[in-house]
Amino acid sequence: MADASITRLNAEALAPQVSEWRRAWRSLLKARWPILGLVILGIMAFLSVFGPAIAPRDPNRQTLVERLLPPMQTDAEGQVKYPLGTDGMGRDLLSRMIYGARISLLVGFAAVAIGGLLGITLGIVAGFLGGYVDDIIMRVADIQLAFHFILLTIMVLVVLGAGIGNLVIVLGVGQWVTYARIARGQTISIRAKEYVEAARSMGATSREIIWRAILPNIMSPLIVIASFNVASVILAEASLSYLGLGVPEDIPTWGKILAESRDQLLAGKWWLAVFPGIAIMLTVLSLNILGDWLRDFLDPRLRGSRS
Amino acid sequence: MLHKSRLALLGAVMSLLIVVIPSLAQSPDDTTLVIAQSVDVGGLEPSVVGSRAEANIFGHMFGTLYEITEDGSINPYLAQSYTVSEDGTEWSFTLNEGLTCHDGAPLTADDVVYTFQRAADPANAFTGNTVGFVMPSVGYVDARVDSDLVATIITSRYQSIGLGLLAEVYIHCRESYEGKSLEEAAQNPVGSGPYRFVEWVPDDYVLIERVEGFNLTPANFERIYWRVIPEASTRVAELIAGNVDIIANVPADQIPAIDASGGATVKAVQGTRRMYVGFQFSEEFADSPGWDAIQNRDVRVALQYAIDVPTICVTLLGTECERASSMVNPPNNNPNLTAYPYDPVRAGELLDAAGYPADANGVRFEITLMGPRGRYLNDANVVQAIAQYLTDVGVVTTVDIRDWSSDYVPLVRQKQVGPLFFLGTGGGTWNALYDMADLSAPDAGTNYTNWQNEEWFTLWNSLGGIREPEAEREVINQMLEIFYNDPPWLLLYFQPDFYGVSNRIDWQPRRDEKLIVKAATLSQ
Numbered sequence: 042m043a044d045a046s047i048t049r050l051n052a053e054a055l056a057p058q059v060s061e062w063r064r065a066w067r068s069l070l071k072a073r074w075p076i077l078g079l080v081i082l083g084i085m086a087f088l089s090v091f092g093p094a095i096a097p098r099d100p101n102r103q104t105l106v107e108r109l110l111p112p113m114q115t116d117a118e119g120q121v122k123y124p125l126g127t128d129g130m131g132r133d134l135l136s137r138m139i140y141g142a143r144i145s146l147l148v149g150f151a152a153v154a155i156g157g158l159l160g161i162t163l164g165i166v167a168g169f170l171g172g173y174v175d176d177i178i179m180r181v182a183d184i185q186l187a188f189h190f191i192l193l194t195i196m197v198l199v200v201l202g203a204g205i206g207n208l209v210i211v212l213g214v215g216q217w218v219t220y221a222r223i224a225r226g227q228t229i230s231i232r233a234k235e236y237v238e239a240a241r242s243m244g245a246t247s248r249e250i251i252w253r254a255i256l257p258n259i260m261s262p263l264i265v266i267a268s269f270n271v272a273s274v275i276l277a278e279a280s281l282s283y284l285g286l287g288v289p290e291d292i293p294t295w296g297k298i299l300a301e302s303r304d305q306l307l308a309g310k311w312w313l314a315v316f317p318g319i320a321i322m323l324t325v326l327s328l329n330i331l332g333d334w335l336r337d338f339l340d341p342r343l344r345g346s347r348s
Numbered sequence: 349m350l351h352k353s354r355l356a357l358l359g360a361v362m363s364l365l366i367v368v369i370p371s372l373a374q375s376p377d378d379t380t381l382v383i384a385q386s387v388d389v390g391g392l393e394p395s396v397v398g399s400r401a402e403a404n405i406f407g408h409m410f411g412t413l414y415e416i417t418e419d420g421s422i423n424p425y426l427a428q429s430y431t432v433s434e435d436g437t438e439w440s441f442t443l444n445e446g447l448t449c450h451d452g453a454p455l456t457a458d459d460v461v462y463t464f465q466r467a468a469d470p471a472n473a474f475t476g477n478t479v480g481f482v483m484p485s486v487g488y489v490d491a492r493v494d495s496d497l498v499a500t501i502i503t504s505r506y507q508s509i510g511l512g513l514l515a516e517v518y519i520h521c522r523e524s525y526e527g528k529s530l531e532e533a534a535q536n537p538v539g540s541g542p543y544r545f546v547e548w549v550p551d552d553y554v555l556i557e558r559v560e561g562f563n564l565t566p567a568n569f570e571r572i573y574w575r576v577i578p579e580a581s582t583r584v585a586e587l588i589a590g591n592v593d594i595i596a597n598v599p600a601d602q603i604p605a606i607d608a609s610g611g612a613t614v615k616a617v618q619g620t621r622r623m624y625v626g627f628q629f630s631e632e633f634a635d636s637p638g639w640d641a642i643q644n645r646d647v648r649v650a651l652q653y654a655i656d657v658p659t660i661c662v663t664l665l666g667t668e669c670e671r672a673s674s675m676v677n678p679p680n681n682n683p684n685l686t687a688y689p690y691d692p693v694r695a696g697e698l699l700d701a702a703g704y705p706a707d708a709n710g711v712r713f714e715i716t717l718m719g720p721r722g723r724y725l726n727d728a729n730v731v732q733a734i735a736q737y738l739t740d741v742g743v744v745t746t747v748d749i750r751d752w753s754s755d756y757v758p759l760v761r762q763k764q765v766g767p768l769f770f771l772g773t774g775g776g777t778w779n780a781l782y783d784m785a786d787l788s789a790p791d792a793g794t795n796y797t798n799w800q801n802e803e804w805f806t807l808w809n810s811l812g813g814i815r816e817p818e819a820e821r822e823v824i825n826q827m828l829e830i831f832y833n834d835p836p837w838l839l840l841y842f843q844p845d846f847y848g849v850s851n852r853i854d855w856q857p858r859r860d861e862k863l864i865v866k867a868a869t870l871s872q
Contacts, residue, residue, distance in 0.1 A: 103736040105663040130729060290747045304581045308601040
């Protein structure tokens with residue numbers, strides 16, 4: 042009896058999803074800017090996945106005698122060997138940028154996945170169970186919030202050591218509080234809804250209620266938060282790499298390329314800062330535009346006004 | 349109400365910023381000299397000076413018995429004269445009269461003895477130049493007071509460089525230091541030189557001020573700020589902005605920007621610091637990949653051919669340089685030795701012959717190269733370039749760059765760097781043995797590679813009995829040949845030094861990297 046009701050609820054919930062995709066597409070076409078964001082992110086994702094096949098050169102291959110060549114410089118045969126120029130070690134900037142996209146996006150999405158998974162789980166548990174479990178989880182969240190995120194990250198990285206794995210974990214764990222607080226609030230709100238009470242009275246277990254009634258209904262704000270969060274994590278990775286606490290020397294990231302440009306800015310080697318700066322800006326901007334659109338799209342109060 | 353309090357808070361913050369920001373960015377006045385170094389001091393204990401940045405500051409706060417000038421002559425300083433016993437093991441110094449330490453305590457022979465005995469006291473567990481380099485190099489045994497003004501340093505053997513080495517010990521007063529804990533002493537140094545300590549703000553600056561009445565050396569500026577600015581580009585920007593008078597380690601790429609600024613110029617000098625990659629012999633590294641390989645003498649010789657030092661100099665250091673043929677600065681090196689040329693094919697052949705052929709992927713073995721960031725000229729980039737050259741001959745090298753002060757220095761002092769590590773040690777041109785004294789004993793503090801070549805150390809000990817320069821030279825050449833054929837170092841270059849100097853200052857840099865500004869003046 043209980044299973045049948047929940048199945049029916051799910052069927053009802055699923056039914057409009059087909060038209061939701063269509064509505065989303067229409068909304069995207071109408072808003073326009075998010076499409077540009079999607080295209081840019083698509084390009085970045087493509088570079089991340091197929092970077093090794095696309096990059097013209099080994100990003101770490103140094104040719105000291107060809108260091109600091111400006112973009113589009115032609116060689117004796119009139120060929121452009123390095124479209125974006127070379128860095129202070131004679132490495133191809135284009136190849137480093139392509140490989141950098143992989144690390145920056147990987148760190149951004151992986152950290153948000155870790156933070157999201159941890160935060161949503163703890164938030165739902167806190168909101169659903171309440172009582173001392175809620176108190177403990179939320180006090181831990183408060184303690185973490187008392188520390189500045191970047192300072193906390195630096196401290197942990199100094200202890201654990203730099204490296205992609207550690208970086209992703211630290212950045213991910215640093216994000217959980219945001220998700221937990223939203224998930225908890227939403228869970229408390231939904232837990233009191235009549236259809237949840239109905240499901241419970243019909244014998245649905247807590248696990249079933251969380252999975253089938255609560256989780257699907259709290260995801261909208263969390264997805265929006267995640268889209269903004271990826272952007273902020275990418276910026277955090279760039280900041281940490283800039284400070285020399287990101288990934289190892291032989292792994293190029295946009296933040297690190299930017300950091301390496303510091304000593305060359307006064308010497309007028311603009312391309313070393315401009316290209317990674319543009320890449321970071323475009324990615325973050327795209328994610329923010331998409332986040333904005335998602336927020337509006339998923340907000341039922343704005344339905345019909347912008348879609 | 350809340351609104352008003354917020355406005356008040358905002359006003360207070362803005363007022364604070366208005367007061368603080370200009371003071372941070374203020375140009376120095378005519379009585380103040382501001383110097384920017386790339387690294388901070390690790391502490392202010394005169395017996396634990398371990399880096400050039402520290403020695404530069406201590407050299408102004410503390411007097412030494414004698415001092416070495418740039419041309420290599422060794423002149424009286426706190427001491428007015430010295431004698432050496434017939435067997436060469438006792439160095440007696442006669443102090444100038446009327447000396448005092450900065451707290452007013454009279455500086456006598458007892459204080460000289462106290463300085464040496466305190467440094468050598470195992471209970472203090474000091475490391476650094478005095479204990480790790482000077483004392484083992486001269487074979488320090490003890491010190492005694494002969495009279496109020498005469499102190500004698502007793503050594504186990506004669507060393508022709510004894511006077512120069514003893515001239516590196518910073519003299520301090522018993523009354524100033526006895527009874528203080530090591531922590532207290534390291535925070536509040538009481539010097540004996542032309543400038544007294546005022547303030548140390550870690551990672552920011554050390555401020556010293558002139559001691560009126562100290563007339564053994566000039567001290568033209570009233571105050572000297574030793575600022576810490578790790579980023580080379582920030583140092584350059586501060587110099588151009590007029591906030592700093594002298595900066596060290598100017599990257600070659602930024603020289604044109606300084607010269608074009610109109611407010612400062614770059615002064616270049618061929619330095620004496622020996623830059624090398626150390627091969628770590630300590631068995632503590634036995635589990636590290638590649639450690640086994642570098643225990644093989646033939647591998648170490650092969651790797652000498654793998655590095656294109658002239659190209660590194662021209663591209664990353666901004667100047668042409670000759671590759672070092674030994675650990676000794678020219679012209680004191682062995683003239684019969686030729687620097688290893690860049691010949692990657694030869695390197696490959698020697699590695700093949702040594703039993704390290706390349707596999708299908710071109711890999712012979714893997715190894716890690718550690719190096720610092722921010723201490724030496726373009727150091728992190730040089731380390732990466734060396735790693736690339738080694739990788740090119742099949743020795744796949746991973747770089748491990750560490751922060752200089754917080755990470756690298758402690759590891760170096762404990763000889764915990766390796767299996768390959770990039771380092772530079774200060775040198776001089778006044779005596780070959782001074783450069784060779786890094787390896788004065790297998791357990792010397794500066795034998796960072798833990799090299800144990802018996803022949804070398806036997807010959808070093810034999811130098812103790814030699815008083816004739818020609819005979820000494822013969823042994824030196826023999827030792828340098830041993831070093832060349834069984835190298836503990838991958839020899840690189842003598843670091844060129846670039847100083848950015850404000851046009852308001854008249855100051856000339858020295859070759860030995862000592863940043864001594866006592867005689868600096870305002871430009872006319």
